[in-house]
Amino acid sequence: MTYEFDPGRGQVVGSHIRMGGSAFGLSLFVDEVVTERDPPRRKVWRTVGDTRLIVVGAYEMGFEIQSEAAGSKLRVWIDYDLAPTATGRWFGSILAPVYARWCVGRMASDAAEHFSLPALRLTAA
Numbered sequence: 001m002t003y004e005f006d007p008g009r010g011q012v013v014g015s016h017i018r019m020g021g022s023a024f025g026l027s028l029f030v031d032e033v034v035t036e037r038d039p040p041r042r043k044v045w046r047t048v049g050d051t052r053l054i055v056v057g058a059y060e061m062g063f064e065i066q067s068e069a070a071g072s073k074l075r076v077w078i079d080y081d082l083a084p085t086a087t088g089r090w091f092g093s094i095l096a097p098v099y100a101r102w103c104v105g106r107m108a109s110d111a112a113e114h115f116s117l118p119a120l121r122l123t124a125a
Contacts, residue, residue, distance in 0.1 A: 001028075001071050010045070017045075028052050041065050053093045054088065057081040063107060076107045 001021035008015025013034050020029045029052040044062035051057055059080035066073045078100045082092035099105040 002040075008034070010034055011037070016048075023054065025045045029056070030078060035060075036062070051083075053083060055083060055092045057083045057088070057092075061103070061107075064113070074108060074111055076104045076111075078103050 001019055004018040004020075006016045010017045010032075011034070013036065015034045016031060018031045020027075022028060029050075030047055031046050031049050031051075032045045034043065034045045036042060040063065042064045044060065046060040047058045051059075057080065061076075061078045063074060063076045070122070076097055078080075080096060080100060082089045082096060
C-alpha cells in the first residue's frame with residue numbers, strides 16, 4: 001500500500017490522504033479528506049471521489065474521546081456503503097461487516113497501545 005499526504009498530512013480539516021496499492025490482482029485506491037478535527041477529542045474523515053476497494057465503497061470513519069471519572073472513553077466508528085459493482089456488493093454483503101469490525105478494532109487497539117493501556121473491550125457502534 002502506498003500513502004500520499006498533502007501538506008496538512010491528515011491533521012487539518014480539508015487535508016487529504018490518498019492510498020493506493022493492489023490486492024488479489026486488483027488495483028485499489030482511496031482518497032480520504034478530514035472533515036472534522038478537534039484535538040484530542042474528535043476526528044472524522046471520509047472518502048471523496050471514486051473509491052476502488054474490494055469490500056466497501058465510500059465510507060466515513062472517526063473517533064471521539066470523552067473524559068470520565070476513571071479515565072477516558074474512546075468511541076470509534078465507520079459508516080460505509082457497499083462497493084458499487086455487483087461483485088463488490090456480493091462480497092461486501094458477506095465481508096463488509098467483518099472488515100468494518102477489523103478497522104474499528106484496529107484503531108481502538110492502536111490507541112490502547114499508544115497510550116499503553118490494557119486490552120480494550122470492543123463493542124460495535
